[in-house]
Amino acid sequence: MKYELVVFDWDGTLLDSAGAIVQAIQAACRDLQLPEPSDAQARHVIGLGLVDAMRHAVPELEPENYQAMVERYRFHYLSGDHRLVLFEGVRDMLTSLQSAGHILTIATGKSRAGLDRALDHSGLRSFFQASRCADECHSKPHPQMLDQLVAEFAVPFESTVMIGDTSHDLLMASNAGVDSLAVTYGAHPHEHLLEHKPLACLHTVRELDLWLKNYA
Structure with a gap:
């Protein structure tokens, strides 16, 4: 087993x-009568901690309004998050990794409350042995989430791989000194992910699953 510890973004x-x-994000901006970021601008901040994400997506936002922006974002996101679905093949992939003996964990820009809610809605809680969230650690791309997960399981950095859909995930892996895999079906475009030199860019969960079976 090359990668004992497998860390997923959410x-x-x-x-x-x-x-x-x-x-x-766009609806929260409309609520507060702020300039609305483009889809590309809003997608770029996915994966950051919520305050950092709002600061970058809406540079016109005054610091005293960060909390109001976060509250409006949460209102709009939570009103529909129960309808969100896993990418096809995720459950089978996690089952295979768990059966093979890998330690499965999560490093996410979500809050602890947000991740707990998502794990319960998705039914995936039993697959993961640990997780780190943006309100417990420095936001990505700081390496603290990965540093703590590696320390918790006493796994070498070279036996750890980070899997994510954004440059923030790949930069966090690089900053921590661990390998990374990019998936192109999420927030950031393929060419942007390639700039950060992941081991591979996978275009579907099935491709990711096959890569992990062959190389992890």
Whole structure:
């Protein structure tokens, strides 16, 4: 086993939620009468901690209005998050990895409450042995989430792989000194992910599953 510890991002990697996040950011801007970011601008901040994401997506936002923006975002996102679905093949992939003896974990820009809600809705909680969230650690691309997961399981950095759909995930892996895999079906475009030199860019969950079976 090359990668004992497998770390997944959540939004855009396991859950098909990027579009809903973009819409919630844009709706929150409309509520607060702020300039509405384009789809590309809103997609770029997916994976960051919520305050960091809002700061970058809406540079006109004054610091005293960060909390109001976060509250409106949460209102719009949570009103429909129960309808979001896993990407096809995710459950089978996780079952295969778990059966093979890998330690499965999550490193996400979601809050702890948000991730707990998502794990319960998706029914995936039993697959993961640990997780780190943006309100517990520094936001991506800081390596703290990965540093803590590696330390928790006493796994070498070279036996760890980070899987995500954004440059924030890949930069976090690079900053932590661990390998990374990119998936292109989430928030960031293929060519942007390639710039950060992941081991591979996979275009579907099936491709990711096959790569992990062959190389992990």
